[in-house]
Amino acid sequence: MRHRLIFPSLVLIPVIAGVLFADIAVAFNYSDLPFLIAFVIYTVFILIQRSRSSLTFSIAMLLLIYMGLSYIPTGASRVTERFGEWFYLFFLFGLIQYAIEIRGAQ
Amino acid sequence: MSKRWQTIVLVGIAATLFLIPNLFWGNLYIVGGDDARLYYLYPLEYLKNFSFNVMSGNTLGGNLGYTPVSYSAPLIVVFLFLKTILPFVNTQLVSYGISFSLGFLFFYLFLQEWNTRKTPFYFWSSVVASLSYLLSLYLLRTFFQSQFISLFLRMAMPGSLYLFVSGLNRKSVSRVIASSLFYSLFGASVYGFPWLLPVLLTLIPLLIYFAVRHGKFFWKMALVFVGVFVLCNVYWIIHYIIPVLYNSGEANYTASLTASSFIQRNNDLIETITYLNSPVHQIAHYLRISWQDRGNITLVQTLGVIYLSVITGAGILLGRVKKDIRVLYLVASSGLLLSMLFETPNFGSWSVRLFQFLNTHIPFFVIFRNMYDKFALAMAFNYAFTLWISFMVIIESKILRPVVYILLVLTLGVTLFRSIPYVSITGGNGVSTRIGALNQDYMDLARYIKNMHTASRFVWYPMTFGDYVYIADRNLPNHYYVGISPLQIFAQASDLAGFYGLQTPGDPELNWKVLGMLQQGKFTEVGNMLKQQNVGYVIVNNEKAPLSVPFVLEQFDFMKSQTEQYKKTILGEKIRDFGSRYSLYAINPEFRSPAVFLSDAEIPFRKSSDGAYDIGPFTTSGKTNLTLMEPYSRLWTLAPPQGTDVMAYGYGNQWALTEPGTFHVKAEFWPNKLIVPSIVFSIVAAVIATVYCVVMWI
Numbered sequence: 001m002r003h004r005l006i007f008p009s010l011v012l013i014p015v016i017a018g019v020l021f022a023d024i025a026v027a028f029n030y031s032d033l034p035f036l037i038a039f040v041i042y043t044v045f046i047l048i049q050r051s052r053s054s055l056t057f058s059i060a061m062l063l064l065i066y067m068g069l070s071y072i073p074t075g076a077s078r079v080t081e082r083f084g085e086w087f088y089l090f091f092l093f094g095l096i097q098y099a100i101e102i103r104g105a106q
Numbered sequence: 107m108s109k110r111w112q113t114i115v116l117v118g119i120a121a122t123l124f125l126i127p128n129l130f131w132g133n134l135y136i137v138g139g140d141d142a143r144l145y146y147l148y149p150l151e152y153l154k155n156f157s158f159n160v161m162s163g164n165t166l167g168g169n170l171g172y173t174p175v176s177y178s179a180p181l182i183v184v185f186l187f188l189k190t191i192l193p194f195v196n197t198q199l200v201s202y203g204i205s206f207s208l209g210f211l212f213f214y215l216f217l218q219e220w221n222t223r224k225t226p227f228y229f230w231s232s233v234v235a236s237l238s239y240l241l242s243l244y245l246l247r248t249f250f251q252s253q254f255i256s257l258f259l260r261m262a263m264p265g266s267l268y269l270f271v272s273g274l275n276r277k278s279v280s281r282v283i284a285s286s287l288f289y290s291l292f293g294a295s296v297y298g299f300p301w302l303l304p305v306l307l308t309l310i311p312l313l314i315y316f317a318v319r320h321g322k323f324f325w326k327m328a329l330v331f332v333g334v335f336v337l338c339n340v341y342w343i344i345h346y347i348i349p350v351l352y353n354s355g356e357a358n359y360t361a362s363l364t365a366s367s368f369i370q371r372n373n374d375l376i377e378t379i380t381y382l383n384s385p386v387h388q389i390a391h392y393l394r395i396s397w398q399d400r401g402n403i404t405l406v407q408t409l410g411v412i413y414l415s416v417i418t419g420a421g422i423l424l425g426r427v428k429k430d431i432r433v434l435y436l437v438a439s440s441g442l443l444l445s446m447l448f449e450t451p452n453f454g455s456w457s458v459r460l461f462q463f464l465n466t467h468i469p470f471f472v473i474f475r476n477m478y479d480k481f482a483l484a485m486a487f488n489y490a491f492t493l494w495i496s497f498m499v500i501i502e503s504k505i506l507r508p509v510v511y512i513l514l515v516l517t518l519g520v521t522l523f524r525s526i527p528y529v530s531i532t533g534g535n536g537v538s539t540r541i542g543a544l545n546q547d548y549m550d551l552a553r554y555i556k557n558m559h560t561a562s563r564f565v566w567y568p569m570t571f572g573d574y575v576y577i578a579d580r581n582l583p584n585h586y587y588v589g590i591s592p593l594q595i596f597a598q599a600s601d602l603a604g605f606y607g608l609q610t611p612g613d614p615e616l617n618w619k620v621l622g623m624l625q626q627g628k629f630t631e632v633g634n635m636l637k638q639q640n641v642g643y644v645i646v647n648n649e650k651a652p653l654s655v656p657f658v659l660e661q662f663d664f665m666k667s668q669t670e671q672y673k674k675t676i677l678g679e680k681i682r683d684f685g686s687r688y689s690l691y692a693i694n695p696e697f698r699s700p701a702v703f704l705s706d707a708e709i710p711f712r713k714s715s716d717g718a719y720d721i722g723p724f725t726t727s728g729k730t731n732l733t734l735m736e737p738y739s740r741l742w743t744l745a746p747p748q749g750t751d752v753m754a755y756g757y758g759n760q761w762a763l764t765e766p767g768t769f770h771v772k773a774e775f776w777p778n779k780l781i782v783p784s785i786v787f788s789i790v791a792a793v794i795a796t797v798y799c800v801v802m803w804i
Contacts, residue, residue, distance in 0.1 A: 031455065032454045032455055032456050035454055035456075052425065053421070053424065054421070054422050054423075054424065054425055057418055057421035057422045057424075058422050060418050060421070061415070061418045061419065061421075061422060064389070064411070064414060064415060064418055067386065067389065067411075068408075068411060071386065071408060076384050076386040076387070076403060080384075080386050081384045081385050081386055081452075084384070084385030084386050084388075084389050084453075085385050085452075085453045085454050087385075087389065088385060088389075088443070088446065088447075088453045089453065089454075091418060091421070091439075091443065092443055094421055095421075095436060095439055095440060095443065098421075098424065098432075098436055099436055102429075102432065102433065102436065105429075
């Protein structure tokens with residue numbers, strides 16, 4: 001079953017990115033809802049793809065870079081802050097994912 | 107790089123850190139504020155006249171109720187020792203230098219407990235991480251700005267943790283005992299808790315790691331640590347236990363922290379403070395400490411993002427390294443994320459709600475309401491620890507060595523460059539709060555008051571808004587002590603110095619009422635209020651207030667409202683002048699009230715040195731009340747017993763005498779009897795623990 005979902009699940013990547021950028025564009029009025037939506041979808045994606053935590057850390061790193069790029073023109077604006085919040089949550093998710101990986105290895 | 111060279115480098119860095127305050131910050135003492143900081147200049151007076159008081163005389167310039175203030179005594183003993191053996195050096199700057207250099211060395215040693223490799227890379231990464239801890243903006247902008255006595259935690263915390271971890275690793279009980287002793291000596295005990303507890307909270311992942319790794323031995327050692335700490339700190343712990351055991355009824359600091367109204371009020375404050383720092387600040391390793399600090403982060407400060415870049419980059423490389431390093435990365439990063447979350451809970455509204463939930467449901471969590479300050483030590487520690495383990499991950503993942511060294515040099519450069527603006531000491535607006543000594547007129551005044559042996563209190567004219575007094579330097583013009591009144595330290599006398607000192611445990615709003623009275627010119631009512639607070643004398647400060655600190659001294663026109671008319675109203679007979687600066691007056695007889703009296707008569711009494719009162723003999727002809735104008739507590743006892751103690755005038759104690767007769771009674775605050783035995787007990791416990799450690803190490 002999981003194998004059959006691997007390819008279709010790739011569609012979740014633009015969905016997650018869409019939620020993230022819609023949030024940055026104030027579509028959710030900076031509520032916690034996009035966090036919930038994005039991470040539920042991301043969890044499903046991880047389970048199907050069996051992705052490693054390094055992917056999540058890479059996304060976190062990407063968000064950190066985005067935060068830096070946003071800071072240059074806008075300073076510590078709400079958009080820059082929001083990138084920071086996403087970074088934190090992806091880093092946290094990566095750590096949790098990594099803890100599960102270690103347990104699994106044992 | 108040989109071990110010898112590594113030692114030379116370490117000693118060189120530690121010596122440089124020690125010398126920075128001693129060579130570049132002049133030779134004056136940085137004094138004043140809420141902490142007075144006069145214990146560096148006058149440690150003996152501080153210990154003798156203030157540190158061990160628990161009921162009356164335990165508050166500078168105000169009224170705190172039953173609370174021990176001896177938390178700083180071990181550190182002040184160290185300052186006294188320094189001042190005795192090095193009388194010509196600045197005790198404050200020497201101790202700052204010691205805390206800088208030992209803070210660095212202890213953090214380095216703590217890291218070595220995890221590091222078995224001795225190559226240059228591991229050495230330099232430990233040095234960079236240790237410097238990033240000590241020079242972290244989270245320490246420089248909090249401890250270093252306020253310079254409360256808790257600043258020694260930057261040395262005490264890594265020192266204690268290093269000894270504890272090394273004790274676990276070597277199965278050495280004596281090291282764990284030494285860890286507890288070290289914290290007891292330098293941690294400012296209860297005063298350091300608001301910073302230590304956040305560290306413990308964010309070290310939960312590390313503690314779990316220890317518990318798993320060392321099993322029962324960890325729990326035994328944790329018990330040893332706590333046990334030794336309790337035994338060595340009985341001298342103040344006992345005064346927190348007694349009010350709980352005896353339900354003593356006085357309003358004190360502990361009681362106010364658990365009041366539900368206080369907690370709810372602070373939920374609003376938490377929500378506001380959350381906006382002081384944005385997630386960008388935590389990620390760039392930056393901190394705003396006040397609303398005046400409005401500017402954006404400067405470009406230089408944004409370079410602090412290098413720390414999290416290294417840490418996140420290490421996360422990507424985790425799969426390439428050995429399991430022990432991976433687990434340690436997980437543990438350290440978890441601590442860092444916890445610190446970031448609590449430092450300013452603004453990673454989405456869920457984090458504010460979480461903080462408010464903890465504030466509402468966990469007793470005493472409210473002490474972390476200004477979290478940007480309280481979690482600062484935890485942030486500095488966890489950032490540096492995670493940075494170090496990230497360097498380990500990067501080198502172990504076999505990335506090109508030059509890349510690794512470039513990262514190290516960049517991190518070191520950013521650490522040093524960012525710290526420079528906050529390490530220097532600057533004066534302000536022509537008036538300095540750095541002094542060499544308090545002026546001679548003030549010392550003469552204090553000596554005179556000490557010899558008065560009065561049980562009455564003193565009020566300052568004018569009182570200031572911030573509850574501060576301003577005292578000029580002995581020799582230097584425009585140099586002032588501006589801080590809480592140190593009269594208790596020099597004269598063993600209680601005084602009212604300002605707005606916040608007017609609050610009493612029984613009437614926390616009294617200060618606002620007095621402000622209203624002053625603004626409406628109701629000076630007689632103010633006089634009556636002073637009478638109810640056992641004020642017998644007025645100290646007139648003839649010096650003009652230093653103008654550059656008006657925010658501290660004057661708000662709501664509190665000083666301006668104390669007009670000449672008010673002065674005339676409260677002043678009685680002049681006792682004497684002390685130079686041109688101070689004049690001492692008895693209070694207007696209309697407002698004079700003895701410390702002990704009956705409802706309808708004055709009676710003879712004598713106050714002994716331990717705070718007990720010998721009252722009488724006196725005769726009553728019917729029902730009357732015996733009033734003792736000492737801060738209210740049910741722990742005041744009359745011998746022989748006479749009725750129930752109730753609060754009088756929102757401040758003092760009152761007993762109903764129902765039967766006529768002749769009385770000769772003794773009133774005493776019985777926990778005073780425990781002060782000396784508890785100190786002796788703590789000293790004996792500390793000596794035994796020290797001897798044990800020394801014997802085991804020999």
